[in-house]
Amino acid sequence: MGIRCDKAFSDAEDHELHTRKLTTANSFQSLSASIPFSLQWIGETGNLPTMTNFDMVLWGFIAVLLTGGLVGYFKAGSRVSLLTSGLIAALLAFAAWGFFGTTTSRSVARFIVGCLFCLFGYRWWVSRKFMPGGLMALAALATSGLLAGFDDH
Template identity: 45%
Template sequence: MTDIVAYGYAAVVALGGIIGFMKAGSVMSLTAGLLFGGAAAFGAMQTSKNPSNYLIILGTSLLLSCVMGYRFSNSGKFMPAGLVASLR
């Protein structure tokens, strides 16, 4: 069964990186968004094949949530860090 929620999460993360690049010209946002979005998509593929293979999507989600939660606590700005931290 396809893990639609995990694929949606991966798409939101990748799209966030693309939007960050388009709005601010941030290559780091583009790189991180595509890297984490790709890792999340790979994790979604793994959980779609076997629901017991959740470690990749879980690890990606936890790492991204910690990093973005830290950025949100430092900046106090909900977008984009607070939103991404709350997606997990």
Template identity: 40%
Template sequence: MFPNVLIAQLVLCNSSPALAQSGGLFAAVSNMSVDWVGYGYAALVASGGVVGYVKAGSVPSLAAGLLFGGLAGFGAYQISNDPTNIWVSFATSGALAGIMGKRFYGSRKFMPAGLVAGASLLMLGKLGVAMLQKPQES
């Protein structure tokens, strides 16, 4: 029963600002949008570093995965708070697209370089679309 009430609150609150401002049952739900794609990308990068360390004992892979995963997570946090603040995510995914794209071009191995390069390019596309959209008036 509880998940149904929570989903109804989220749907109605996000679709009708008047209900959220009325001070009723829907006032407790925030209208802040969470960058789930950004957090997923950060988890992918960080877990890739951990897997590289576990499988091959590569400390540089662990350090780079945790560093770039942390930066991507911080960028997703910034986008969640202010959708126009995309620069940390943009720089992180751009750097990873370049580095891992070069590694993929040289090795032609999809794992891990091709996967991270592809995910980084998709993230850059998402951020590019976000930059081109007009800001919404509130």
């Protein structure tokens, strides 16, 4: 069956196409019903949920964290920087998706960002160099302040 632009589809072909679409939609609904609740955020209609301000701030920090890990890897060859930024970003992504439940996920995210502020702040204090410890400490501090201002309801 090729693409036909020169003639209109018959009613039988329209019915067959409509039936195929319904079958695909029903298959997707039965597949999504078997997925754990935490991964059903896409929903049966395929629409993404509305992101809250908390989520947007957290995803922004995840992007900064991953960028820092990539810069550390490409500039200094630090595999540890790449690995730890990836693991911590994955934990924060699970929290952003609400994997631990809404309130607990937000608490986990706040705790992780707070720990990162302490770690990077300590590295900045010891080395007296702004890059990378100072920059990441300030980013974590700003993120912590923003995340603390959002309600958990």
